Every structure is written in C-alpha cells, then in structure tokens.
Amino acid sequence: MSIAIEAKNISLSYDMAEGKSDLERHWIFKDLNFQIKAGEFILLTGPSGCGKSSLMNIINGVIANLKDVYIRGDVYIQGQQMTGCSVQERTAFVGSVFQNAREQIIFDKVRDEIVFPMENIGETPQKMRDNLNTLLDMTGLLPDAQTASLSGGEKQKLMTACTLAMGQKVLLLDEPLANMDRRSAKQLLTLLKQLSENENYTIVVIEHRQELVLPHADKVFSCIQSPLPNVNMELKIYENKRDYQPYVYSHIKQKENEIADLKETIFFVKDIDYCIGERFLFKHFSWEIKKGERWVIVGDNGCGKTTMLRLLYGFEKPTSGHIVSQYTKIEKRKSIGYILQNPDYQLFMPRVKDELYLHSTSPEFVEELIRLFEFEDMLDRHPLSLSEGQKRKLGVACVIANEPSILFLDEPTVGLDSESIEQVFYSLTLLKKRTREDLTTISVSHDKRAIPYLGNKILNLNKIEV
Amino acid sequence: MKKTYRQFPVLRKQIIIDEATEKKKKTLEKQVFFLMAAIYCQDFHEFIKPKTAASELDFSQEIEAWLRRNKRMSNYQLCHDCYKRIQKSFQHTQRCPHSVYKTFCHECPTMCYREEDQKNMLPIMHYSSKKLIKKHPIYAFRFVKNLLANKSIIKKNEVRKMKIGRWKAFAIKDIVFLAVITAVTLLVSGPVAPIVMTVTKLGAQAFAMALPFALITSIGLRKVKKNGSLTIIGVFSGLVLGLMSPVMFFNQLAGSVLSEGLALILFKNYESKKAVLFSAGLFSFFTIPSTGIINTLAKGRAISEQIGNVFTFLLFVSGAVVLGLIGAAIGNKISDELQKAGKL
C-alpha cells in the first residue's frame, strides 16, 4: 500500500526568539515522525490545546497564515514534498474540513456552495454537474435547500461535500462532529468509512467525541504529555485501536454526598411549547426547579439544551405556555449568573484584575478565586492575551465573583484540562458556601465524566417526546 | 531557429527564447548606449583632450562593423573616460540575464552596477535620453519599441508580482477581513440609513453615518495596513448599497478614493496611526462633494437647493468631520489595545 501522508521530524514552536538553541526553545512538539498509508482511517485525539489542530495545519499548510511560527521538518503527501508549497498548491493533494461550518458558508443555496470549489479549480460544467449529483446522493442534501435553514449537522455535511467535490484522496477533518447530533454524526462517519474502504481515501479525524469515531477508525494517534521539559506533547501511535483507552481525567476528587433540600420553587415551567420555524423543540413541556437543587440538562446537539437556559433567563419567550418565576425581571438579572459557552463574548476589560473586580461584592472572595484559578501572575495582562483554557476559567471566575444565588452554566468543561475542571468544580463549592447552601445551579453538558460533579438531578431532553 | 526555454527569477512561468532576437536586442542596446555616451561626451567634455574618433577605438565585432557602415557614428570623438564607461556598459549588457524582459534599471531585480559606477552612468542616461530622440530618432524609436514589448511580456507572464514602491498585493485573508468590516459597518449604520436616505439636504447622510463608518473602517485599516484597503471597502459597500439605491455606489466609491488618496499623499502608507485617523475619519466627509455633484447632474437640483439653510449645511459638514475623527480615534484605541494583547 502506498504512503498517503509522511511526516519527517516535524517540529513546531511559537517561540520566535532568534539565536536560541533547540534545548532553550519551547516546543509544542518536536521531531514527530509518522506514516499514514492510503485507505486508512485515523483518529487523532488528545486533551484540549495540546496541538492536534496545529499538526493538521502543518500538513495542509494553513499554519503559516495563522501566526508567526517556527516550523521544521518535511511533510510528504502521496510522495510529493510539501515544503515551500502554498495552501492552494497543497489543495491539489489534501482536503481540509474545519469546524464552525456556519461561519464558512457564503452562498444561499446548497448547489452553489458545492459548485464553488469546483469553479475555483476550473472544472468543466459537465463534470461539475456529475460531481454535484454524486455528492448530493452521498450526503442526502437537496440542491435548492437554503443554507441558512440547515441544521448544524447538515451544514457540516455540506462543508464535507465541498471538500469532497475537489477530488482529493487525502482528507483532514478538524472536530467535524462538534455541532452535530448523534444521527448526523453517525451518517457522516459511515460515509467517510465507506470512502476509506471502497475508494481508498485516507481520512484523518481530530475529535474529542472518541466514542463516536472509534468504531470506524483503523488506528489511533494519541497526543500525550512529552517527558521532555521544553516540549509540550508527543504522539503515541496505536496500530491496534483496541489497545487505546479513551482519555480520562486524573486527580478528580470524590463527589460529595449531598442532601437535596426541598425548598421553594424558583422556576415553574408551565406546559410550554417552543418551535423554531416548523420544528417543535418543546411541546407541552413542564418542569419545576426548587431552590438549592443542582440540575444538569443533557441531550443530543440541537435538542434545545441552551434554548432551555435562555427561556428560563428570559431571553426567549415560549410559543405558548409560560414560565413562572418568583423573581421579577430586574431581580432575576441581579441574582442569576450565566456562564456562556464562548468567553469571547464576555471579556472586554483592559486587565484580568478589572474583569474580576467588576461588580464583585467582596474583594476577599475574589482573592480566593484568584488563588484557586492561579491568576496571580496574570492580573495585569490583557484578558484576550490568555490561552483559551485560561479565558474560560476567567469567564467562570468573573461570574462567580458576583456571588449569584442562581447559576446557569453552558458547557463549563469544554476545552479545559483535568486540573482546570477540578478548579471549576471547587469554585462551585466555594460559591455554595458563600450563598449558605442556597445555590441553585442549572448546567448544560454533554461531558459524561463531568455530569456527576455538576449536579444530582438530570433532565434528559432526548427522552422528551415532541 | 533553435528555441531554448529559460525560467527567469522574476517570471515563474517558462517562456520561449529566440537566441537570434536576443542577440539583436543586446546589439541595439549597446548601440544606443554608445550614441548616448557619444552625445554626452560631445556636449560636456568639449574641452577635455585627448579625444579619439570612434572608428579608431577597439570595440566588439558587431559594433565595429556597425561603425564602419555609419560614417556619422564613427566620426564621434570620445574621451578616455567615456570610452571606459562604454566598455563597462557593454560588458554588463553582454552578461545581463534579464534581457528578455529588460525595462529600466530601477525595476531590475538584480542591480548589477555598483554605486560608484551608477554615479558615472546615470548622468549620461538622464541627459542623452532626451537628445537621442532629436539626433538619432530611429534608434530611439527602436529602443522604446523593445521596452514596450518587454513590459507586455512581464505583464503576460508574471505570476509573482515584483514589489514596486509601496503597492503590496492583497491576500485572501485581507479581502475577507475587509469584506467582514464592510458587512459590520453597514449593519451598525443600518438603522440610520433609511431615515437619512430620504432626507434630501446635502450633508445629512454623511453626518449620520460618519461615526460608525469611521470606527469600524479604522479597525480594518489597522489590521490590513495595505494601500488601497479603504477603496476596497468603498467598492464593497458601494456595490451592496448600490443594490438599494444606485447613486450610493458612486458616493461610496468617490468618498473612499478621495479620502484614501489624500491620506496616502500626505502619509505615504498606513504605518502611522495618523494616516488611519485621517483616511477613515474623513471617509464620510468626502462623500459630500460627490453626492452634491450627482444630485445636480442626475436629479437636476441646484446646489443651493440641496444646501438649503447654510447654517444647517455647515453644521452637517463640520459634524461629519468631527464625528468621523472621533470614530476613527476610538477605532485606533481599540486596535492599540488588541495589538498589545496580540490579537491584531
């Protein structure tokens, strides 16, 4: 079997200082060597922020556009050396699919979007039409469908179809299942597996939701902590996927035993309906949330977890029925803390210190949080210069510093390493102590390992009949 | 004729070389330089002695044959220095690898003359190039013809653009960011636009849109920093607004071209924040003249009718300038902060 992707001694560093020796420089990864044969389906996995996307970006050449980086080593795709080739030159050999399909679609109709890459590479109209029909059959999309009304899963399938339209035999996919529900995810993975087995496509998927991808993968490339002090990660290759154990958190404390106090109801969801367009997310749905309870809303992507939080807060109104709360609108806004999924929307002050002390009620509590999240060295830095994980922790800390008595958490553990997740859980415990056990939390999470620590009452939206 | 292929450093693509044509080009070049040096020597070195007639000096075979054919050329008197310069120039011409597409020395990717030599050669070029047209028009004409042919070869085959002066090529990420900036600018000034479009007094539109336009476009200019960025924003916003009201396209285009043109004349590029402040801040203001002209031509409304109350008009105009500069200053501040945070 021929070699599809070969990497020889690839090394990556963001440390651009000149004149440093290899030992002095700080590397993300150093001297990685691997070979991927044609027709293989590889799962590339590891903790958040370890460098998986950077590795993919080195292979497809995109890394040079992102930041100033120091790269060494050679990449060969189907035997051709890629060093010095631009992104456009590499697209002849390797196709890439990225996450956040919503922000990549530029046309109104599905047909125009799929045809766009073929126009770019100068295909004849006849070939474009044939390819288009094949891809529409493969993905199950309709040619005249409006791209704005597609679901998250369908949008991702559309972007995959765009890449397949270019005809490359090597595909790299960066977190393609992020916004997809289980059914769409299975469909996409089945399609990729068919291409890999029948048409000899080489597929590399970077994904956190390993349990979905593992059944289809041939091999697993796992990013693990490197033993070298100045290198972040190294690659461990599992030729047999059965040898691979999915990533678990280390050092998680034992769950505390809690007694749920039955107190007054703070939210009463009375027989609500909620629909988007023609699709009903909730139909005749009722729910009661009492003070001190700790709820976790679980369910597939797109089933309405975040929408439920927004309905409770008051950002959305149900189509019919109503949500009764003992708080007025103004009181609600003062006493509910809402931690958003994307911290970029919430951080805007010039220094980390300013973010934490904005609207905080007691400085000692803020200092306690600073010690817990290890922000002491970062107080004078700009919040946006922090890493993704640090920004998420800062987002959590800012909301908790206001000592809300009701806390909404939208996917609090995504993108955090195990130590940071533990810090987040401990901060919730601290807040509970401050509010004298009256803290009510409603979390949204699809992280199975974190759910037991976020709450003891589960609302499974998948099981609700619509 | 035997055809060879060569790939030059400037042109990525391979082009066919006809050796005979190349030889003729080089001979012509030598002849032209000889004539220019001879004219220069005649006019400037009148009193330098001794001078020798060209027919008695040593040159290469073709040049000597050419001199024998043309009595006028062989009668030129050359001093020793000019003879040396001609010899040096012939050497460089013979060795030049860019003769296929050679234009001017300052456009050449490899400058083969050292600084001391340049001091000798440049005065000859500058002085004699004008005189050559009068004294030897045919040679001048043939030289210019070759020059234009070479320029068209570059244009047709150039893949990697030569960096001439301050105009850098736009990358996809620049175009995309400028398009996103335009989208947000139109969105932020969106609520104001319909109301303003119907107010018929000159300057009201510019006044209302000045702040949001300046704020967002200044962030775009700070990120992209390339000359022509504001014009691109003007083209995009003009095209989109033009779909609603055709006249807006001309307004936006004229405003952006004038504002950016003036900023670049004053500041040369967008490296300094003042250039960004000026360019983005006065974008709205510069849509006023074009609005007035278009209204006069297209709608037949006199300028005085458009201005209406002079006091209100002056208020609108000065407001557009002030609000524009304030918006651009805010945009600059935000860009400074994000630059420090490493995001811009």
Next chain:
Amino acid sequence: MYKESYSIHPVLSLICSLLLFITGLLFVKEIWFCNYLITFLILLLIFRFEKTILKIIPFAIVFGAVMPALTLINGSLSEALYSFYRVLVLVMAGILSISIKPIHLVRALNQLHIPRWINLGLLIVIRFMQIFREEMKQIRQAIILRGIHFFQTPFLWGRAFLIPLTIRMLSISEGLAISLETRGFSTDSTGSSYETVCFQKRDSVFLCLFLTFLSLYTFMFIRGL
C-alpha cells in the same frame, strides 16, 4: 450550460434601475408624472415582478407617509406632494435592483471579467450581515448578563460591545479565509463558471420596451409638454 430561471439579466436590471431613478427624479414636477409611473409599473408587472412589488409595498407606505409629513412641516402642500413622488421613484428603482439575486449578479460580473475577489467580497458582505446581526444580538445579551446598562455606564457598555465585536470579526474572518483557501480560491486564478447568465430574448424585449417608453417621456420632457 445549466440555466436557471431569473427575471431579468442582473446587469440590465442595475442599468435600468439607475436610468429609472435619474429620469424619475427629473420628471417629478411634470403633469404626466403619474402616467410615467403607471407605464413602468405595468411593464414590471408584465415581466412578473409582482413578488418584489409586494415585498416593497410596506416600505413605500412608511416612507410615503413620513417624508411628505416632514416636508409639510416646513413647506407647502405641493412640496409635500413632490416629496411623495420622489419616494415613489425610489421605490420603482428599488423594485428592479432588489429583484437581483446576488449569485446571478456575481456570475454575470464574472463573465464580464471583473476580478473574482470583488464578486466574492460582495457575497461575503451580503451573507455576513445576517451572521453579524446574530452575533451582535449575542453580544448585547452577554452585556446584559454581566449587569452592564447603557444609561448607567455608557463608556463601559461601549467597551463591552466593541471589543467582543472586534474579536468576533477577527476570528470569523480568519476561519472564513482559511476555508476559502482550502477550497481552492485564490486571488489570481480565473476559474470556470457552473452556469452562464445569458442575455435572453425576454431581456431584449424588456430593453426595447423600456427604452421606447423612456425616450417617449424624455422627448415630452425636453419639448416641455
């Protein structure tokens, strides 16, 4: 070549829209102005613009009420009437230009050898206005979540709005640029076209009728009839 149905060739639509706009504003004070409007309205109805006309009626009503009202405050009844007519001219020109689908305009411009990046930029601007509307809604909600009110702390509100907006602009445009590059787009290649936007018979008919009526009214205007 796969041909899709469309009303009028996009470039022709643009040119006719501009001509209608200019001439309409010139003819506002003529006696036969209403005839002029009705003629072109009938022409547009013949060519199946009824959907766009229905879409534009709400705007026509709103501006048709507001503008004359504003003029009436300062001026006379005739001034108000003329301003109402001007709104109608804007509406008429708008019908033609709004009916253009961006994708058809882009394909037509590609055929006119206008650089592809201009066309792509146009598509991005139109598309991402919708996306950023949603982003701004999210940012405004995030500001509410942090307890910041515009009237209490306007400066802080401004920061809380502009900084996340700029960050979102930067990250979205970066992701989009990478996506376009990996889908083969480059600024110096020409590429091919899936469908050609051809000048059809109905476009010629429309153009003839349009120019006939326009010349007739222009003649009447010049002659002072």
